[in-house]
Amino acid sequence: xxxxxxxxxxxxxxxxxxxxxxxxxxxxxxxxxKQLVLDPRVIQSVTHAKLTLGTIEKDPHNPLFxxxxxxxxxxxxxxxxxxxxxxxxxxxxxxxxxxxDKNVIAQMADPVTIHEQxxxxxxxxxxxxxAWEKPAVGQFGFGGSRANNAVARxxxxxxxxxxxxxxxxxxxxxMVYDVGLGKPRTRxxxxxxxxxxxxxxxxxxxxxxxxHNNAFWDERSGKYVWFTKAFLGERLVARFESTDFVNWKTSxxxxxxxxxxxxxxxxxxxxxxxxxxxxLGFVMMYHVGTDRAVDCELAWSPDTVTxxxxxxxxxxxxxxxxxxxxxxxxxxxxxxxxxQDGKLLIxxxxxxxxxQGWKRHCLPALARVRVDGFAGYEPSTPGGEATLITQxxxxxxxxxxSADVRGSLNVSVLEEPGFTGTLVGGDVTDGEIKWPxxxxxxxxxxxxxxxxxxxxxxxxxxxxLEMVPAPVASTGVRQFTEPLDLSLSFPGATNGVVLRHxxxxxxxxxxxxxxxxxxxxxxxxxxxxxxxxxxxxxxxxEFDAVFTRREPRHATWPTPVTxxxxxxxxxxxxxxxxxxxxxxTGGVAGGYLTVSRGGGLxxxxxxxxxxxxxxxxxxxxxxxGSGAHLSFHTRATEAGGGFQVELFARDLAPWTYAxxxxxxxxxxxxxxxxxxxxxxxxxEAAGWVRGLAAFSWRDTITHLGRVxxxxxxxxxxxxxxxxxxxxxxxx
Numbered sequence: 001x002x003x004x005x006x007x008x009x010x011x012x013x014x015x016x017x018x019x020x021x022x023x024x025x026x027x028x029x030x031x032x033x034k035q036l037v038l039d040p041r042v043i044q045s046v047t048h049a050k051l052t053l054g055t056i057e058k059d060p061h062n063p064l065f066x067x068x069x070x071x072x073x074x075x076x077x078x079x080x081x082x083x084x085x086x087x088x089x090x091x092x093x094x095x096x097x098x099x100x101d102k103n104v105i106a107q108m109a110d111p112v113t114i115h116e117q118x119x120x121x122x123x124x125x126x127x128x129x130x131a132w133e134k135p136a137v138g139q140f141g142f143g144g145s146r147a148n149n150a151v152a153r154x155x156x157x158x159x160x161x162x163x164x165x166x167x168x169x170x171x172x173x174x175m176v177y178d179v180g181l182g183k184p185r186t187r188x189x190x191x192x193x194x195x196x197x198x199x200x201x202x203x204x205x206x207x208x209x210x211x212h213n214n215a216f217w218d219e220r221s222g223k224y225v226w227f228t229k230a231f232l233g234e235r236l237v238a239r240f241e242s243t244d245f246v247n248w249k250t251s252x253x254x255x256x257x258x259x260x261x262x263x264x265x266x267x268x269x270x271x272x273x274x275x276x277x278x279x280l281g282f283v284m285m286y287h288v289g290t291d292r293a294v295d296c297e298l299a300w301s302p303d304t305v306t307x308x309x310x311x312x313x314x315x316x317x318x319x320x321x322x323x324x325x326x327x328x329x330x331x332x333x334x335x336x337x338x339x340q341d342g343k344l345l346i347x348x349x350x351x352x353x354x355x356q357g358w359k360r361h362c363l364p365a366l367a368r369v370r371v372d373g374f375a376g377y378e379p380s381t382p383g384g385e386a387t388l389i390t391q392x393x394x395x396x397x398x399x400x401x402s403a404d405v406r407g408s409l410n411v412s413v414l415e416e417p418g419f420t421g422t423l424v425g426g427d428v429t430d431g432e433i434k435w436p437x438x439x440x441x442x443x444x445x446x447x448x449x450x451x452x453x454x455x456x457x458x459x460x461x462x463x464x465l466e467m468v469p470a471p472v473a474s475t476g477v478r479q480f481t482e483p484l485d486l487s488l489s490f491p492g493a494t495n496g497v498v499l500r501h502x503x504x505x506x507x508x509x510x511x512x513x514x515x516x517x518x519x520x521x522x523x524x525x526x527x528x529x530x531x532x533x534x535x536x537x538x539x540x541x542e543f544d545a546v547f548t549r550r551e552p553r554h555a556t557w558p559t560p561v562t563x564x565x566x567x568x569x570x571x572x573x574x575x576x577x578x579x580x581x582x583x584x585t586g587g588v589a590g591g592y593l594t595v596s597r598g599g600g601l602x603x604x605x606x607x608x609x610x611x612x613x614x615x616x617x618x619x620x621x622x623x624x625g626s627g628a629h630l631s632f633h634t635r636a637t638e639a640g641g642g643f644q645v646e647l648f649a650r651d652l653a654p655w656t657y658a659x660x661x662x663x664x665x666x667x668x669x670x671x672x673x674x675x676x677x678x679x680x681x682x683x684e685a686a687g688w689v690r691g692l693a694a695f696s697w698r699d700t701i702t703h704l705g706r707v708x709x710x711x712x713x714x715x716x717x718x719x720x721x722x723x724x725x726x727x728x729x730x731x
Contacts (some may be wrong), residue, residue: 003031011283011632013592015680022128022340022341023340023341023445024086024089024340024346025084025129025338025339025340026084026086026090026338026340027084027086027337027338027339028275028336028337028338028339028344028371029218030219030276030277031276031277032277032466032467033177033277033396033463033464033465033466034164034276034277034372034461034462034463034706035277035390035393035462035463035465035467036275036276036277036278036300036372036373036374036375037051037375037376037377037388037462038051038300038310038374038376038460038461039276039277039278039300039302039462040308041302041391041467041541042390042391042393042467043377043388043389043390043391044389044390044391044449045310045387045388045389045569046386046387046388046525047386047387047388048117048380048381048384048385048387049165049377049378049379049380049386049387049388049454050313050377050378050379050380050386050663051310051311051375051376051377052375052376052378052458053075053310053311053314053374053375054316054369054370054374054375054376054460055131055369055370055371056316056317056318056345056346056367056368056369056719057367057368057369057371058320058365058366058367058368059130059365059366059367059368061130061166061324061366062325062326062350062364062366063325063350063364063365064126064129064130064132064347064363064364064365065124065132065134065363065364066363066367067361067363069134069148069149069255070104070107070142070143071097071099071104071107071120071142071143071148071150071265071416072097072122073097073098073099073100073101073104073118073218073359074097074098074100074358074359074360075095075096075097075098075349075359075362075363076096076097076098076100076358076359076360076361076362077096077175077212077331077349077351077355077362078095078096078331078347078349078351078362078363078364079095079096079157079158079159079212079331079334079349079374080093080094080095080216080331080332080333080334080347080364081094081095081158081159081160081161081334081348082333082334082335082347083161083162083192083335083336083481084338088125089127089498090125090126091125091126091127091128091129091347092123092124092125092192093123093124093125093126093132093347093364094121094122094123094151094158094160094192095121095122095123095124095364096119096121096122096156096157096158096253097119097120097121097122097150098117098118098119098358098495099117099118099119099120100117100118100358100359100370101359104118104217105404107142107143107144108140108141108142108153108208108484109140109141109142109581110141110695112153112154114154114156114179114180114437115156115180116324117156117358119153119154119155119156119219120140120148120150120152120153120154120155121150121151121152121153121155121158121160121175122134122149122150123135123137123149123150123151123192123193124149124164124364124489129340129345129347129366130366130551130687132364133334134148134149135149136148136149137149137150137151137193139151139193139194139654140153142389142663142698144229151192151193151194151195152175152187153193154179155175155177155185155187155198156177156178156210156347157177157178157209157211157212157213157433157679158175158176158177158213159175159176159209159212159213159214159215159271159334160173160174160175160192160334160603161173161174161214161215161216161334161335162174162192163216163217163362164217164249165217166217169190169683170188170189170190171188171189171190172188172189172190172191172192172491173188173189173190173191173192174186174187174188174189174215174245175187175188175189175195176212176213176214176215176226176287177213178208178209178213178226178228178503180205180209180210181206181207181208181209181210181231182205182207182208182209183200184201184204184208184209184213184228185198185199185200185201186198186199186201186245187199189601191219196624198446199246201242201245201247201248202246202247202248203240203242203247203249203250204228204240204248204250205230205250207230207231207232208228208238209228209229210229210231211229211235211268211269211273212229212269212284212331212334213226213227213228213229213268214226214270214272214334215227216272216273216274216336218274218304219274220274221241221303221304222243223241223242223243224241224242224243224245224594224695225239225240225272225304225678226239226240226241226242226248226400226471227239227240227254227270227271227281228240229269230267230692232252232253232258232301232653232692232693233263234257234263234266234652235266235267235268235286235288235680236251236253236255236256236266236267236693237254237255237256237267237269237270237283237307238251238252238253238254239251239252239254239255239304239305240302240635248708251305252490252692253692253693254301254304254305254306254307255267255270255281255299255309256285256308256693256695257285258312258695259649259650259652259695259699259703262289262650262652263288263289263652264287264288264289265285265286265287265288265289265290266285266286266288267283267284267285267286268283268284268285268294268355269283269284269331270282270284270299270307271332271333271335272301272304272334273334273335273336273337273583274292274336274700275337275374276298276372276461277305277466277467277519278301278302279300279301279302280298280300280301280337280374281298281299281300281301281307281331282297282298282316282317282333283297283299283307283309284296284297284330284331284332286355290554291328291354292354292355293319293328293329293354293355294328294329294330294331294351294355295315295319295330296315296331296332296348297309297310297311297313297314297315297331298310298311298316298374298375299314304368305414310374310375311375315330315354316374317330317332317346317348319565320350320616323352324351324352324420324618325350325352325363325365326348326350326351326365327352327476328351328352328353328354328355329349329350329351329353329354329355329362329625330348330349331347331348331349331350331351331362332346332731333346333347333348333401338721339371342370342371343368343369343370343371344368344369344370344371344373345364345366345367345368345637346367346368347361347364347365347366347554348364348365348366348367348371349362349364349365350362350364350365351363352392352471353556358587359568363528370404370427370429370460371402371429372402372429372460373402373404373460374460375460376404376458376460376461377405377432377452377454377458377459377717378454378457378458378459379455379456379457382456383456384455385453385454385455386453386454386455387451387452387453387454388450388451388452388454388459389414389449389450389451389452390449390450390451390452390465391449391540392447392448392449392468392538392540392541393447393448393449393450393465393466393467394445394446394447394465394467394468394533394540395443395444395445395446395447395448395464395502396444396464396465396466396467397438397444397463397464398432398433398464399411399421399432399433399440399450399462399463399464399465400430400432400433400463400464401423401428401430401431401433401459401461401462401463402428402429402430402431402459402460402461402462402463403423403427403428403431403457403458403459403460404427404457404458404460405423405424405425405426405427405428405456405457405458406425406456406457407424407454407455407456407457407478408422408423408424408425408454408455408456408457409422409423409452409453409454409455409457409459410422410423410452410453410455411433411450411452411453412450412451412453413443413449413450413451414448414449414450415447415448415449415538416438416443416445416446416448418437418438419435419438419443420435421433421434421435421436423457430463433456433729443491444603445535445536445537446536446537446538447468447536447537447538447540448465448538449464450462450465450578454537467541468492468531468533468540469490469491469492469531469540469541470529470530470531470541470542470543471488471489471490471491471499471529471530471531471543472489472490472491472542472543473486473487473488473527473543473545474486474487474518474559474679475670475681475685476678476681476682477547477679477682477685478545478546478547478548478681478682478724479547479548479550479677479678479682480547480548480549480550481523481549481550481551481552482522483520483522484520484521484547485518485519485520485521485602486518486519486520486521486522486527486547487517487519488515488527488529488543489516489578490520490531492531495534496533496534497531497532497533497534498514498531498532499514499515499527499529499531499532500512500513500514500539501513501515501519501526501527501528501530501531502517502527502528502529502530503516503519503525503526504526505526505528506528507542508528508530508539508542509539510532510539515529516610519721521547521549522549523549524546524549525546525547526544526545526546526547526549526550527543527544527545527546528542528543528544529542529543530542530543530617550731551731556578560625560727560728560729560730561622561624561625561727561728562725562726562727562728563576563615563621563623563726564723564724564725564726565607565725566589566590566591566722566725567587567590567591567592567721567722567723567724568583568587568589568590568591568593569591570582570584570591572593572606573607573611573612573613573614574593574605574606574607575605575606575607575608576593576595576596576603576604576605576606577595577597577601577603577604577606578596578601578603579595579596579597580593580594580595581593581594581595581603585665587633587720587722587723587725588633588667588722589722589723591722592633592720592721592722593605593720593722594718594719594720594721594723595718595719595720595721596717596718597717597718599626600711601719602711602713602715603624603710603711603715603716603717603719604708604709604710604711605708605710606705606707606708606709606710607650607707608706609648609650609651609705609706610651610689614706614707615704615707615726616650616653616705616706617704618702618703618704619645619674619676619701619702619704620676620701620702621702623726623728624705624730625673625676625728625729625730626676626677626729626730626731627673627674627675627676627728627729628674628726628727628728628729629671629672629673629674629727629729630671630672630674630724630725630726631669631670631671631672631723631724631725631726631727631728632646632669632670632709632721632722632723632724632725633667633668633669633670633721633723634663634667634668634670634709634719634720634722635663635664635665635666635667635668635719635720636663636664636665636711636715636716636718636719636720636723637665637716637718638663638665638716639662639663639664639665640662640663641662641663641680641711641712641715641716641719642658642660642662642663642711642712642713642714642715643660643663643671643709643710643711643712643715644656644657644658644660644709644710644712645657645658645660645707645708645709645710646706646708646709646710647700647701647704647706647707647708648700648704648705648706648707648708649694649695649699649700649703649704649705650703650705651705651706652693652695652705653691653692653693653695654691654695654700654706654708654712655683655688655689655690655691655694655697655700656689656691657668657672657687657688657689658687658689658712659687660672663715663716663719664709666712667720667722669723672684673687674701676698676701678697678698678701679696679697679698680696680697682697697726709721
């Protein structure tokens, strides 16, 4: 018999005492009345303030457990899925295990490999989040025994979530994973331990998967949402949605690296969870072009579709010092937010080895951050004063704030002079603001703007006000040459909502004209509009945009900047797929190019982004003016096929223009329009199509790299190209 030492008893007593004092964990539910200040919809203006990430505290017990079982061959990336089960009073963890050594794979009952590896989904539980048990669930054989904690097998890249929405209790838990690119799978379970046979969901493409798949039922949209990877020569984040967990619709790429990061730093995965009045995500940035490390950054979204990295290039959960358990890679968890004793618990995976190869361990660890403390505003300079003014918000209850206050935090209601409250010293979560001599009940049902003044304080969130959406326009176009019919609508519940607008630049009020149909814009006009809700004093946030009437003609520019490729001299830098030939005669005025390709694939000619005398650069700076015309001559041996022009941001992703005449057998001149000041909607209205992984139009045009002329789907096996030029114009 083994006996505990005195030291062990003391340690045990301390742990028990700490556990006894700790409050019970709880899942943090979404809250439409809580507004994070990192949400750009909330803040109207900022003066002398900066948004900084919250402070992460790592638990001294990290790593929480080791890979100490014979089947735990490689806890590769870990991909932790964590849930607090209030009924069982347990933390539950589902984590990834790769069986990579052949002698270990051979110990699996009926060995099956995917990517030549064996796969277990392992399960652990804990009462306090520190000491973990690996229960012998007895489901899958290994080494002649079922005494292990594997709850599923042959399941790479798993996300697990509890689904309170499904009326069928046997499907309470759900699993999403993939067995390779384009091969997603799902399973269901009554308890997260015993799982159904795999099902094949529909709607995914051959480039989706191979990452930490994660999904959840989104109460706000009334749909399941699933996040996975889109691999299109680089790692991108893709989103899907479904109402039945079987048929899925893609939203395309919803997050990617910046143009400057290119393929050097890639978005590896994005575990997502609802929080406050929006959604947060832990985006794992894979530094594949440098040290192959992985950093965990923070991302935010209003709707799970449009994502913004809160502090690009800065880790939210920082890696540890060199040689420590989490010095190389951080993999954040999938699952809802969990709070305990004023802290959010983030169970992540930490690795001291770079993201490469199968045989590596990523061990579970715990980080904490104060509730609501993902990011907050504070004065830009120490000892300085910062001011934040919110958008108009609907008061629904007492104002509460989450802030760290060393000096003071003052808040006033701009629409109600004399409504001023102050916090002095202390860190508060949902701390109620007191208004001396004023009754906060008089604010309920009013739209108000708050002014926060910070002195040696950091504001993370406030509560007791709801966001009313601004009106939205029927188009993103802001420039037009012909009269434009503009429709305005309210994106929320419309019962009794009245939209009022002005077209003279004045602020919309309760007496401004009601929007009753499309507005006909025939000249440059500033349109402002607000929603007015029944029984509510004041209007919501504004729609405010200038629509510019632009003459269709361009003024004559005496000395336009032009760059031309005649192909008359040998040694062109243009390239082609599969074959490019430069011919000395027979072109429009001398030499020309012939590009051809076999196998039914479309041929294309391109000028590389790194060509010595190429077109790469910031085109508005390079060429000046207002835009440019891309002109060239083409012909083909067979008439009738289509062709297109593609402009890439560097060599990363293109915009495509295909509103071109069909190929002819004689030389024909083609001109394609480009404007520097187009937004995405305006570029699309002009005929350009944004690629699946493309950057914005303006990011592309200011980081122009590769230029392509390509045959379309029916463009034939070869075509000729001559006299390619870019000529700037000015309005």
